[in-house]
Amino acid sequence: MNILILEDEEVSRQLLEILLTRHGYRSKAVGSVLQAFEHLRKGLYDLILMDLGLPGLDGISFTRKLKKYPEFRDIPVIAMTGTPREFMEATAVRAGCDAFLEKPVDTDALLKTISTFESMTVEGQMEQKTDALKK
Numbered sequence: 001m002n003i004l005i006l007e008d009e010e011v012s013r014q015l016l017e018i019l020l021t022r023h024g025y026r027s028k029a030v031g032s033v034l035q036a037f038e039h040l041r042k043g044l045y046d047l048i049l050m051d052l053g054l055p056g057l058d059g060i061s062f063t064r065k066l067k068k069y070p071e072f073r074d075i076p077v078i079a080m081t082g083t084p085r086e087f088m089e090a091t092a093v094r095a096g097c098d099a100f101l102e103k104p105v106d107t108d109a110l111l112k113t114i115s116t117f118e119s120m121t122v123e124g125q126m127e128q129k130t131d132a133l134k135k
Contacts, residue, residue: 001118002043005029006036006050006062007080016049023111033057040072047117052081052088060095067096076117080105
C-alpha cells in the first residue's frame with residue numbers, strides 16, 4: 001500500500017514514515033499542500049494521511065479541493081489533528097475525510113485505521129486472494 005503523508009512538522013513526518021515502513025507500507029512524506037498535489041500527479045497513492053493544521057491551505061480545504069478531481073476522489077483520507085474530536089471530526093468528514101485521529105496519534109489506532117482501507121486497494125485485494133488460495 002502506498003501512503004502519502006501530508007504533515008508540516010518535520011519530526012512528525014519522519015516518525016510516521018519510519019512507523020509505516022516498519023509495518024510494511026510504502027510512504028512518501030511531504031510538508032505542504034503544493035508538494036502533496038505534485039506527488040499525487042506523479043504517482044499512485046492508495047491513502048493519504050494528513051494533518052489538518054497545515055499552514056496556508058489547511059487540511060479541510062485541501063480535502064475539499066482534492067475530492068473535486070475525479071482521479072483523486074476515491075483516495076481515502078485519514079485526518080489527524082491536535083484539536084479535540086468533538087470540534088473537528090464532523091467538519092473533516094463533511095469535507096471528505098474518511099477517518100479521523102486525534103494527536104498524539106496512538107500507533108495501534110493508526111495501524112488499525114489504515115488496515116480498514118487496505119482491502120479497498122487493488123494490492124490489498126490481490127493479497128486477500130493469495131491468502132485465500134494458501135488456505
